[in-house]
Amino acid sequence: MNRSRVVVIGAGIVGCSLADELTARGWTDVTVLEQGPLSAPGGSTSHAPGLVFQTNPSRTMTEFAAYTVRKLSSLEDGGRPCxxxxxxxxxxxxxxxxxxxxxxxxxxxxxxxxxxxxxxxxxxxxxxxxxxxxxxxxxxxxxxxxARALPACRAQTARAVSRGARFLDRHTVTGIARADGRVTGVVTDRGTFPADHVVSAAGFRGPEIGAMAGVDVPLLxxxxxxxxxxxxxxxxxxxxxxxxxxxxxxxxxxxxxxxxxxxxxxxxxxxxxxxxxxxxxxxxxxxxxxxxxxxxxxxxxxxxxxxxxxxxxxxxxxxxxxxxxxxxxxxxTPDGLPLLGESRELRGFWLAEAIWVTHSAGAARAVAEWMTDGRPALDLHECDLHRFEDAQRSPAYVAERGTRNFLEVYDVIHPLQPMDQPRPLRTSPFYPRQQQLGGYFLEGGGWERPHWYEANAPLAEGLRLPERDAWSARYWSPAVAAEARATRETVALYDMTPLRRLEVTGPGALGFLDRMTTNNVRKKPGAVTYTLLLDETGGIRSDLTVARLGPDRFQVGANSPADLDWLLRHAQSDVRIRDITSGTCGIGVWGPRARDLVQPLTRDDFSHQGFGYFRAKETYLGHVPVTALRLSYVGELGWELYTTADLGLRLWDTLWEAGRRHGVIAAGRSAFHSLRLEKGYRAWGVDMTDEHHPHEAGLGFAVRGDKDFVGRAALDRAAPATRRLTALLLDDPAAQVLGKEPVRLDGAPAGYVTSAGYGYTLGRCIAYAWLPAALTAGTGVHIEYFGEQLPATVADEPLFDPDMTRIRC
The missing domain is CATH 3.30.9.10 (D-Amino Acid Oxidase, subunit A, domain 2)
Structure with missing residues (x-):
């Protein structure tokens, strides 16, 4: 039996559910503190109307609600169902x-x-x-x-108490005790309660409890x-x-x-x-x-x-x-989703906040699994308390976005639709030039991200493009097709600034990255490695590009603030990790004429022999010092070029002026998305998460069989995959899907689409979907799009340039 002492703050539906879930897993030293009477705790549980609607654009939130239905359906209070x-x-x-x-x-x-x-x-x-x-x-x-919330609280309280938990009402929390970066207890107006773990399930009082612990809780x-x-x-x-x-x-x-x-x-x-x-x-x-x-x-x-x-x-x-x-x-919260997980600043302090009755039991189960097993069974990256950027944590931002989420609770929201305010918040140094080119901006992570440029609209004249329905036509322009075509035929500049960049240095940096990632990073300086971050069960936490710039210095391309959190949690004192994203910027220069554009700007050799694929150089382009990485997420020759933010505009202007004679254009995220789908490049958080193993996600090539790393033992024990991330081509050249649609095999649901987009080189819409692993190329399926069954066919991948001749030239 586990001897960890747990104090849960709040005896609403979340706190009671969590106590039940923890004690069911053998953690019986659980104390739940409530400032009001247990019969009517003072939070939202006491007045909630109890609506449980399961369907949600988020698969995670749907599963939270589905588990809440299953669990509460099994509970009774006083002979009446909960x-x-x-x-x-x-x-x-x-x-x-x-x-x-x-x-x-x-x-x-x-x-x-x-x-x-x-x-x-x-x-x-x-x-x-x-x-x-x-x-x-x-x-x-x-x-x-x-859901009958208060009866459900009583039923779960009774079960938790029968296993050893105690519930104490009329205890007002006045402080969180801590020592050496760990929580040690909860201070109340009626005494102090020692604890190894403290969970704030205080609802709208979450920010107040968080402040006592020195932990930010972005909740309105x-x-x-x-x-x-x-x-x-x-x-x-x-x-x-x-x-x-x-x-x-x-x-x-x-x-x-x-x-x-x-x-x-x-x-x-x-x-x-x-x-x-x-x-x-x-x-x-x-x-x-x-x-x-x-x-x-x-x-x-x-x-x-x-x-x-x-x-x-x-x-x-x-x-x-x-x-x-x-x-x-x-x-x-700023994105309308819960706040779940353990604080890195104060170990042992957990959040289970911004959870409505609809998702209560499911979210509590996930947190209980996280605490007892080390990870939840369900992917929680959308709810991870570390998902927000620093720029998204200001009280002003939380208030503005929280208010907007209230107003949009029942709105019809397109998956690409950003909130209007506060914008612009984060802009790359290239933003003035992008505005001059008619950039159409959407938002991600607070960044203004150009999805296409109206300056390229004339290039789309004469292109034969399929008609789009009202839904897929939103946040799209024919300029997207022109930009994708130009990238395949000439050369284009892509703003890569929002891509997260971490600097990892110190005498232990190489050993640390080798232990944390799946591929071989023990290469000489100048090498770049595509690799994965796994958790202990072999699930994909993220995918990374690791550039070794010196013996003890690396630049890591990552995905989210949660990646930084994960690495910092595992780093020893001989490793320093710093997020350098905000102080730097980047441009992707891609297309058949990329070398013609870049080579005259530098004295270094940018030939294929002198600067091979997946290599890195620190050099100068004109007056600008750059870190150049020979990478391509769009399937064409080119480089990612990074410099400091103060020199970003000079870098853009240098490349733009040099590129005029080669027909250079600026291209946006929509073309980028289309081109990466044609190459079969995965997007973490969309195509795969920590619920998926590398081989079933088509990323087995990034796992070295001769090294040890976090998750290695779990991969060795894993059973053969029964599902696979599968490439589909829609049969009708005019058909479109956007993602998250169900896929039917022989009329029955067999999986769902992850990411999708039109492949302008192929003349077909491409969809990636999780489907049974036994499906072979040529198998016919149907994708349900707004009630219409669209025929599609399983395809071999990559769909474009399988021999990689365009990149390795």
Missing amino acids: YQPVGGLEVATTEARWADLHRKAGLATSWGVRGALLTPRQCAQLWPMLDETLLHGGFHTPDDGL PLAHQYARTAPLPGLARGNGPGEEATRPILRFQDRDLYFREHHDRLGIGSYAHRPMPVDPPPAVGRPDPHAMPSTLPFTEDDFAPSWQESVTLLPALGASRVAEGFNGILSF
């Missing part, structure tokens, strides 16, 4: 929403959630109060339903309106004795509303009102310690428009009224 599978019904009153429900139905199939699209008449059969004349249709998910509390009608006789007749609800949860997302039954009354939740950021009262010294701190007075004027929209959809409400309501506090 979950009511009444189902869910989303209705569309606009063409845009109806199209989005088709997309959502595809997501449900991809992630294994039962669902069906319904006609207006079928919607009205499920909800007779609906005015079906307003509807285009609906999406019904029969396994969704209502916001108020959300919920009202109940006066009794409605029609509802009472539909619900039997003791039944709280029988009809599906109804979501009217076109007006930011949802509805659920409360026996003979209707509950109405609204996200349509103005944002209401909340500064919670301090936990200590509240004027009324018995008041429910998570609910605020109902503001009727804010709800008035929502009431009118409710009556429009459900005309029977015209004979009723709002009998009561409140403004309840919820937690929002």
Whole structure:
């Protein structure tokens, strides 16, 4: 039995679920502290309406909700179930929403959630109060339903207590004790509790608890309106004795509303009102310690428009009224996802924050697995507390993005759609030149990233391009095709500045990187290696390019702030790791004429013999010192060129002027994405995560069989792969998919698309998908796109230039 002492702060649905999950795994020395009474803890759990909708664009969030359904369905409190599978019904009153429900139905199939699209008449059969004349249709998910949050807390508390846990109410946390970089206990107004692990499951009080530990918690509390009608006789007749609800949860997302039954009354939740950021009262010294701190007075004027929209959809409400309501506090992060994981600054201090009832049991299970097994079974990179850049952690940014996430809860969001503000936040030194060229910018990691340039639109004239549907035509331009073509035929400049760059130095740098990565980095200075970061189970945490610039000096191309966190956690004192991204910048120079452009600017030999593929040189281009890496993510001859940010604009101008005679253009991320798909280059976090092993992801070439590294033993024990990341070509040259669509084999769901895009060189849309490993080239499948079954064929890869003759020239 494990003897670790755990203190969980917060006895809401997350804290109770976590205590249950931990004690079920043998960690029985668990203390849960709650500042309010256990019968009604003071957080969002006490007022949550309990909606559980499983389908989400995030596979991780869908699985959290699906596990919550499974677990709560098995729980009872006082002989009554803790979950009511009444189902869910989303209705569309606009063409845009109806199209989005088709997309959502595809997501449900991809992630294994039962669902069906319904006609207006079928919607009205499920909800007779609906005015079906307003509807285009609906999406019904029969396994969704209502979580009875407080009874679920009691049921899980009882199980955890039976295994040794204790729950203490009316304990207000006043401090986090620590020593030598580790947590040692929790200080309360009623004593100190020693601990080896402390988990903040304090909901909207997370930032307050984090501040006590010296840990940043980027979370914004916001108020959300919920009202109940006066009794409605029609509802009472539909619900039997003791039944709280029988009809599906109804979501009217076109007006930011949802509805659920409360026996003979209707509950109405609204996200349509103005944002209401909340500064919670301090936990200590509240004027009324018995008041429910998570609910605020109902503001009727804010709800008035929502009431009118409710009556429009459900005309029977015209004979009723709002009998009561409140403004309840919820937690929002800059990207709308939870904050999970252990702090690196204070070891043993964990966050389980910004989790709604919908995802409560699933998120708690993941954190419990992480604590007890060393890693969660589910990929959590979208929820990792270290995922945000420093520029995304300012209080102003958290407030602005958190507020925007509230407003967009029910919006139809395109997968490429960025938020409008605060932008621009991070720009490369090339930004002024990119603006002059008509750059169309989207955002990633706070960076402004050009996806195409309007200056290249004339180059697309005469190209025969397929018509695009309304969804795939958003955030796209014919200029993308012109830029991809120019990269294949002449030469193009790509802004690589947002690519994360780490500097790893020190006498232990080589041994450290050799131990942490899968490929051979013990090469002479001047070598570049493509390699992987694995966890202890052999899962792919990231992929890296490691350039050895000196005996004890490396430049590492990485993916996210979580990569830096992972390396820092494992580094010894003889290794120094520094993120140099913000102080540097980079340009990819790629295309058949790349050498013609670059060679006259330097005295160094840039021939294939003098500067081979996967090699590095520190040199000068004109007046600019650069680190040049002979790499190509687009499948063409060229280099990644890096310099300091102060010289970035000079580097761009030098390359641009030299490239005029060669027809140089600037090209954006959309062309980059298309070209990398043609070459079969993977994108971590999209095509593969730590749920996947290298060989099934098609990356076995980056794993050396003659060296030891983190994850080696797990790979040696791994069973033969039953799934494989598979290249698909859509049969119809005009067909398009975007990613996350379900793939059907012989009519049955067999997997899902990861990344997809049009291959302008091939004249076909390319999709990568996780499918059964036994599928061979030539096998026919169908990809479901907005309800349409598009035929596609399994293809050998790489699809373009399999002999690598264009890169190695």
